[in-house]
Each structure stands twice: as C-alpha cells, then as structure tokens.
Amino acid sequence: MDSTPLCNLHFVFVPIMAPGHLLPMVDMAKMFARRKVKVSIVTTTLNSIHFQASIDREIQSGSPIQILHVPFPWAEAGLPEGCESADAVPSMDLLSNFTVAVNLMQRPIEELLQNQRPFPSCIIADKNFV
Secondary structure, eight states: OOOOOOOSOEEEEEOOSSHHHHHHHHHHHHHHHHTTOEEEEEEOHHHHTTTHHHHHHHHHTTOOEEEEEOOOOTTTTTOOTTOOSGGGOSSGGGHHHHHHHHHHTHHHHHHHHHTOSSOOSEEEEOGGGO
C-alpha cells in the first residue's frame, strides 16, 4: 500500500448516466484517487453496478474513493422503472423524459454534496449537469 498521505482535496465526479460518459469519468476518478485525492462519484444505485467491483478493488488498495448514490426520479419524469441510463430508454420519444429526470436530480445532488466532509474542492460534472 502507498504511504503517501491523503491530501485535503475532495474531487466529486457527476457523470451523466450513459456508459459512454460514465465509464471514462470513473476511470478518471480512479486516477485521482490513486494520487490520494479523496474522490466521490455521484450516480444512481442501478448505474453503479457497472463499476462497483472496480471501485471496491480501488478501496481495498487504499485509494480514498467512494460512490455516493442519489435516487433517480424515473416515475416523476414519466419513465418506466429501471430506466436510469440513456441507453435504457425504450424509445426516442422518452429521451426528453430522461432529460427531465436528470434535471430533477439537481436538488438531491446539491443536498448530498453539502453534507460531504471535506467539502468538495472541485466538481467535475458532465455537460448535461451544467
């Protein structure tokens, strides 16, 4: 295990829920954590399944990385249950509903981040979360 001390930085990654965005951002997050920057990845429980095992390995190796789960408002946006990723949207007609759901996540994400210690130094968000 690396004996480099943990720094006071806390980087938060907020990828859009689509494999082409999510997986590269998780890879970037792991690179920061390996350099002893505390890293949090914000996503839904269903989306974290795709990379949970690799994050568990990073934690076991001493990387200060965690997954923060936020609920996905599929029902409020008029999406079918389990439709938490852009590639899971059953038809193009529901793509705007997916965007509505992503927008509805803003407040829960903000509340989640306000309670983080140390407070986030940097937030790296996908363009869809701007």
